Amino acid sequence: GAGVSQSPRYKVAKRGQDVALRCDPISGHVSLFWYQQALGQGPEFLTYFQNEAQLDKSGLPSDRFFAERPEGSVSTLKIQRTQQEDSAVYLCASSFNRYPTAENEKLFFGSGTQLSVL
């Protein structure tokens, strides 16, 4: 497809359940980001990949959160033992640029996965 694709669009999980969220970036994009967006707030950075290398995971809130991008394209964000505070929209973005540079970078976001933990 032409844009960043995320699946599922909606996910309902029982507390304690493990979930996996998928991101298909735009073909050829080197950089991939995951963001978490709570209701009424702006997106907050979780982690960054350059190809298959996870260069920054400083935003992951706990060791229950794990992200991978094994072949440098599709990425999966996994949340183990989900808690109610994990309920949010999880956004994936990709960019052609390598980092660090801000001169001509432009992020392309998917529509997100809305996770509800009951």
Place this chain on the structure above:
Amino acid sequence: DAKTTQPNSMESNEEEPVHLPCNHSTISGTDYIHWYRQLPSQGPEYVIHGLTSNVNNRMASLAIAEDRKSSTLILHRATLRDAAVYYCILRPITSGTYKYIFGTGTRLKVLA
């Protein structure tokens, strides 16, 4: 990281110009000013960015103050489709950081 300050919300009438302000008094000389917007139920989308000079593209214009401590995103003729949350973000040109710090943005309401 340098911070930005935006009004929580603004209203505009359809087909009128909209000026969305952003204050960034602690901006450094190598910070780019980026604007993204987020339509309902969608991820953010790029609008425009600049460093020192004013910038125009098909979506909007970016006016940057001479001292760079503030900027204004200008939508020349607002439409109902422009109703969104607009984020002003500072991006260091070479800092080794991968983070975009979005803040809470300005929610623009367009009245028919």
